[in-house]
Amino acid sequence: MALQGAVQAASDEPIQPIKPPASINVGMVELGKKLYFDPRLSKSGIMSCNTCHNLSMGGTDNIPTSVGDHWQQGPINAPTVLNSSLNLAQFWDGRAADLKAQAGGPIANPGEMAFTHTLAINVLESIPAYVREFKMVFGKNKIDIDQVTLAIAEFEKTLVTPNSRFDQWLLGNKAALTQQEQEGYALFKDSGCVACHNGEAVGGNSFQKMGIVEPYKGKMSDGRAAVTGKDEDRFNFKVPTLRNVEMTYPYFHDGAANTLTEAVDVMGRLQLGKKFTKDENAKIVAFLKTLTGEQPNFTLPILPPSSDTTPRPTPFK
Amino acid sequence: MALQGAVQAASDEPIQPIKPPASINVGMVELGKKLYFDPRLSKSGIMSCNTCHNLSMGGTDNIPTSVGDHWQQGPINAPTVLNSSLNLAQFWDGRAADLKAQAGGPIANPGEMAFTHTLAINVLESIPAYVREFKMVFGKNKIDIDQVTLAIAEFEKTLVTPNSRFDQWLLGNKAALTQQEQEGYALFKDSGCVACHNGEAVGGNSFQKMGIVEPYKGKMSDGRAAVTGKDEDRFNFKVPTLRNVEMTYPYFHDGAANTLTEAVDVMGRLQLGKKFTKDENAKIVAFLKTLTGEQPNFTLPILPPSSDTTPRPTPFK
Numbered sequence: 001m002a003l004q005g006a007v008q009a010a011s012d013e014p015i016q017p018i019k020p021p022a023s024i025n026v027g028m029v030e031l032g033k034k035l036y037f038d039p040r041l042s043k044s045g046i047m048s049c050n051t052c053h054n055l056s057m058g059g060t061d062n063i064p065t066s067v068g069d070h071w072q073q074g075p076i077n078a079p080t081v082l083n084s085s086l087n088l089a090q091f092w093d094g095r096a097a098d099l100k101a102q103a104g105g106p107i108a109n110p111g112e113m114a115f116t117h118t119l120a121i122n123v124l125e126s127i128p129a130y131v132r133e134f135k136m137v138f139g140k141n142k143i144d145i146d147q148v149t150l151a152i153a154e155f156e157k158t159l160v161t162p163n164s165r166f167d168q169w170l171l172g173n174k175a176a177l178t179q180q181e182q183e184g185y186a187l188f189k190d191s192g193c194v195a196c197h198n199g200e201a202v203g204g205n206s207f208q209k210m211g212i213v214e215p216y217k218g219k220m221s222d223g224r225a226a227v228t229g230k231d232e233d234r235f236n237f238k239v240p241t242l243r244n245v246e247m248t249y250p251y252f253h254d255g256a257a258n259t260l261t262e263a264v265d266v267m268g269r270l271q272l273g274k275k276f277t278k279d280e281n282a283k284i285v286a287f288l289k290t291l292t293g294e295q296p297n298f299t300l301p302i303l304p305p306s307s308d309t310t311p312r313p314t315p316f317k
Numbered sequence: 318m319a320l321q322g323a324v325q326a327a328s329d330e331p332i333q334p335i336k337p338p339a340s341i342n343v344g345m346v347e348l349g350k351k352l353y354f355d356p357r358l359s360k361s362g363i364m365s366c367n368t369c370h371n372l373s374m375g376g377t378d379n380i381p382t383s384v385g386d387h388w389q390q391g392p393i394n395a396p397t398v399l400n401s402s403l404n405l406a407q408f409w410d411g412r413a414a415d416l417k418a419q420a421g422g423p424i425a426n427p428g429e430m431a432f433t434h435t436l437a438i439n440v441l442e443s444i445p446a447y448v449r450e451f452k453m454v455f456g457k458n459k460i461d462i463d464q465v466t467l468a469i470a471e472f473e474k475t476l477v478t479p480n481s482r483f484d485q486w487l488l489g490n491k492a493a494l495t496q497q498e499q500e501g502y503a504l505f506k507d508s509g510c511v512a513c514h515n516g517e518a519v520g521g522n523s524f525q526k527m528g529i530v531e532p533y534k535g536k537m538s539d540g541r542a543a544v545t546g547k548d549e550d551r552f553n554f555k556v557p558t559l560r561n562v563e564m565t566y567p568y569f570h571d572g573a574a575n576t577l578t579e580a581v582d583v584m585g586r587l588q589l590g591k592k593f594t595k596d597e598n599a600k601i602v603a604f605l606k607t608l609t610g611e612q613p614n615f616t617l618p619i620l621p622p623s624s625d626t627t628p629r630p631t632p633f634k
């Protein structure tokens with residue numbers, strides 16, 4: 001009865017608890033995990049997905065814009081890969097439909113891993129243990145980029161973070177949140193934050209304009225308009241997930257806000273025309289920190305060594 | 318009786334099996350593991366020990382010379398950290414007495430992590446979970462660089478790789494090596510390789526001249542002479558460990574040899590005046606590959622998030 005009540009209550013809330021992934025291809029995940037950590041998918045041989053989406057640090061690099069091949073400065077803040085499978089689309093402007101479509105991007109992006117898909121496949125094909133593992137997982141005799149992105153995407157599907165204190169509270173453990181945190185959640189709902197930050201990921205499920213009531217003063221990119229070509233989509237971005245937001249500093253697409261205090265203040269003013277008091281801000285921040293869930297929990301993958309015929313990385317060319 | 322015979326046999330060999338570490342401070346190891354993976358010990362915020370000594374890849378970066386802060390090209394090949402606790406001294410020229418003395422170096426090296434010890438301590442002191450963990454481990458109220466290097470060194474002591482097929486063979490499992498591998502080991506002994514590559518680490522326990530019979534044609538650094546100031550130490554280097562050598566390509570202090578075949582050929586000619594046949598070379602290489610031991614086996618560490626007062630990294634300054 002009590003449990004049923006709690007479940008009932010949870011489903012009335014604008015935020016739902018994260019569920020562990022329901023259907024996972026384990027062989028594909030193990031392969032994708034290796035690829036995610038493998039710097040040989042980059043031209044330099046030292047940059048992997050985990051360089052910019054560091055799973056020890058909330059799936060981000062925690063700098064305003066990323067460092068790419070040859071120390072190029074990236075154009076935009078790297079979003080977390082945690083819970084990114086829950087997003088309606090990938091990238092700030094949503095230009096990739098899903099994780100598979102996304103995963104090919106950075107490998108061949110000259111400002112990121114600066115490689116080509118052909119060269120990446122050549123590298124993988126030259127490593128006997130990879131050849132065997134791809135064959136076991138996909139049952140084909142040749143590796144192709146589709147298999148690579150499928151495996152990485154399958155691994156990323158495991159990167160959900162259930163069991164945050166907030167989810168425990170949603171699921172009926174009313175002792176999981178302090179009074180201050182509950183008041184923060186009430187403010188988050190009552191002020192209108194949940195209009196955009198809702199659902200399982202507390203975001204990630206719509207594109208919204210940055211700067212509704214007041215314009216944003218940071219470095220602005222076109223946002224969603226770059227994809228749709230529509231003027232009304234300028235400065236629209238995919239609403240970021242607030243899951244694990246305590247770990248994904250700095251904030252906003254340009255990484256200009258260093259602290260949650262600052263981000264909450266900006267959101268209140270720009271999106272809702274609301275100036276929070278110091279106390280209200282602190283409560284919302286306290287609530288946001290309860291959204292930190294279980295972080296990735298797996299053994300550091302050991303990568304198969306290159307063979308004599310593996311093309312060598314060229315970090316300084 | 319049979320076991321005793323095997324142990325007897327093992328101790329007659331010039332190479333001894335690796336033993337797991339005998340005395341480890343577990344709290345210190347767990348802290349050191351986090352620090353080893355923490356890119357906030359670098360100026361840019363993206364470079365950790367694991368960037369250049371990637372534990373997924375044999376504890377190296379597998380490129381001829383490392384990429385440092387601002388993509389600076391390093392002067393020398395990054396040696397593996399695996400089994401480095403067994404070395405008589407650290408660095409190619411042995412200028413650091415031990416792992417603790419070594420660990421402070423890269424943080425403050427402008428060509429590597431480009432930070433300062435003071436700034437690194439400021440970062441750690443600003444992260445409440447680190448402050449608590451240091452206090453638990455060291456029982457002091459302030460973090461200092463000594464504690465940092467002690468913890469990293471203690472973690473590195475765990476990075477030994479026992480139970481290679483070769484060690485299984487040494488310990489009595491005669492089926493652990495193929496005929497070819499055993500013949501390779503016989504050649505390795507009979508040709509004189511064991512004069513320099515011996516002991517638990519199959520190296521790491523003496524400084525030797527590179528180019529005894531024939532001079533080395535690669536980019537040469539001063540080697541040991543830079544430390545001793547003695548002319549006879551020019552071109553002397555710490556003999557590298559051959560444990561896990563299959564994973565620590567490219568080879569030599571300048572990373573000029575891409576394959577084991579090439580490294581073995583060079584060693585034969587330059588150190589022993591011996592030109593191996595293709596078949597002999599293949600046998601030695603097959604033996605060397607049996608020296609790959611158990612790789613680090615631990616859960617990816619999750620790092621405590623920065624706080625509002627943590628100084629932010631400056632990757633582009």
Ligand code: HEC
Binds near residue numbers: 089152
């Ligand atoms: C050099 C840094 C860098 C590397 C390497 C990198 N990424 Fe990214 N990643 C970014 C940046 C920056 C963005 C945001 C780009 C945008 O939105 O326009 C991004 C976006 C993403 C997203 C979208 C998340 C979201 O919520 O929209 C995913 C998923 C992702 N990356 C996964 C990967 C994978 C998988 C790899 C390796 C194959 C990888 N990344 C390599 C920097 C990097």
Ligand code: HEC
Binds near residue numbers: 241260263284
């Ligand atoms: C009208 C939609 C909308 C409303 C309402 C809204 N947000 Fe946002 N939120 C966004 C968008 C869009 C972004 C991304 C903006 C950018 O990066 O430029 C964002 C970003 C954030 C971020 C930074 C996340 C990150 O990882 O960078 C935080 C924190 C945040 N919002 C909290 C709040 C809070 C708290 C409220 C209520 C006071 C709120 N938001 C109200 C749409 C909204």
Ligand code: HEC
Binds near residue numbers: 364366369392
């Ligand atoms: C930018 C690349 C880079 C980073 C970052 C880096 N190292 Fe190194 N490391 C090297 C290079 C290159 C050498 C060899 C230098 C020499 O011998 O003169 C080396 C040498 C070593 C050695 C000596 C091994 C031996 O057999 O002599 C150890 C141990 C070591 N590093 C540990 C660490 C630790 C711990 C950190 C982090 C605190 C770290 N390294 C950060 C590149 C790096």
Ligand code: HEC
Binds near residue numbers: 527529554570584
């Ligand atoms: C007189 C001492 C000496 C002898 C004999 C010797 N080596 Fe070496 N070995 C060294 C030194 C010193 C280096 C490092 C040279 C450098 O980096 O410039 C080295 C490096 C190597 C490397 C590369 C390791 C790495 O990680 O870079 C391999 C492989 C190797 N030796 C195998 C052999 C084999 C096989 C033999 C016998 C044919 C042999 N060595 C004989 C001293 C010796």
Ligand SMILES: [Ca+2]
Binds near residue numbers: 060078249251252
């Ligand atoms: Ca961010």
Ligand SMILES: [Ca+2]
Binds near residue numbers: 394
């Ligand atoms: Ca090497």
